[in-house]
Amino acid sequence: MAYKILVSDLDETLLNDDGTVNEKNVNAIKVASAQGFKFVPNTGRSYLSVQPLLKELGLYNKADQFVISYNGAAIIENENNQVFLSRAMDFKLANQIFKAGLVDETVDAHIYTIDQLYIYNLSASDEKYMAERAVPFEVIDNAEIDFLMNKPIMKVIFESPNSATREKIKLAVIEAVGETAVEATFSSQRYVEFNQAGVDKGAAALLLGEKLGIKAEEIIAVGDNNNDIAMIRAAGLGISVANGIETVQEAADVVTKRTNNEGAIAEIIERYVLEGN
Incomplete structure (x- = not known):
């Protein structure tokens, strides 16, 4: 072959x-x-x-x-x-995911548009991980993403080094949006990631x-x-x-x-x- x-x-x-x-x-x-x-x-x-x-x-x-x-x-x-x-996701879905995944004050959230990464509640562990990989991002100060309403959102992910917290985030998001609305995956022993279904x-x-x-x-x-x-x-x-x-x-x-x-x-x-x- x-x-x-x-x-x-x-x-x-x-x-x-x-x-x-x-x-x-x-x-x-x-x-x-x-x-x-x-x-x-x-x-x-x-x-x-x-x-x-x-x-x-x-x-x-x-x-x-x-x-x-x-x-x-x-x-x-x-x-x-x-x-x-x-294959961007609908803003309403992205916003629901973002709100539901913030299960406690230790969780940080990444919102990716086609050309920009925004991070809310940046954790020290995530900041170190981003720096090691030279990933550019912009910090947002509050748990509102309405300013992205007219931008294509590619995915929303959450960071926690605690596996139980990541499972909690996954369950909270699925309960909020429905299991058939998203693809939920884990990566790098720190992230739980959400794309729209089929992506x-x-x-x-x-x-x-x-x-x-x-x-x-x-x-x-x-x-x-x-x-x-x-x-x-x-x-x-x-x-x-x-x-x-x-x-x-x-x-x-x-x-x-x-x-x-x-x-x-x-x-x-x-x-x-x-x-x-």
């Missing part, structure tokens, strides 16, 4: 624990992309926050190379950051493939956490990195020998993309 795309999670998958990139990954991605292969970051983050990463990988401002952002709510072509596809990393990977004439069986997907399961199941070859959580490893066709800190992406590219070329 000749694979044509690798869609990859970033944190704890492509990136080391400290937010840097293993040099093995950088080199493998550059070699593969020079041969016409597509390496597509498939992330919960904004595409704007991954521009320094794209420069490091040799994919910055490249035509026919892409980033999937906001857990699949937007697909961006790297050349001039053109919006290839956008996930897997659906976006398949939509990108369809637009480019690439079949599902020609797509590789790799991740480590709950919000990666949809793309791992959707792809022709679904892979968990060695440090992936148990449910991700169970969903995957293959588990790498290497962890994110050891160059797991290079292992995948060397084995499934470059081998025999």
Whole structure:
């Protein structure tokens, strides 16, 4: 099978624990992309926050190379950051999610528009995490997001290092909006994330493939956490990195020998993309 795309999670998958990139990954991605292969970051983050990463990988401002952002709510072509596809949520739904998820004073909330991240009640742990990954954001001072009423909201997420609190947030939001209204996922052992129903990393990977004439069986997907399961199941070859959580490893066709800190992406590219070329 000749694979044509690798869609990859970033944190704890492509990136080391400290937010840097293993040099093995950088080199493998550059070699593969020079041969016409597509390496597509498939992330919960904004595409704007991954521009320094794209420069490091040799994919910055490249035509026919892409980033999937906001857990699949937007697909961006790297050349001039053109919006290839956008699936924003209704403001009423976003506002309901935002209000319901603030279950106590320790929780902070992220609201993503197509080109901006707003954070309410920024926690010290989240501030450190954002700084390590050089993610730009704007702090909002009160629990009102009416100023975003006319802007496309891509997703709403909440941060808590406490797993019981994250479960409480998920239940509160689902009770408020209904289970069929949202896709709820967990990531990075700190976030619970909400997109509108039908929007996930897997659906976006398949939509990108369809637009480019690439079949599902020609797509590789790799991740480590709950919000990666949809793309791992959707792809022709679904892979968990060695440090992936148990449910991700169970969903995957293959588990790498290497962890994110050891160059797991290079292992995948060397084995499934470059081998025999």
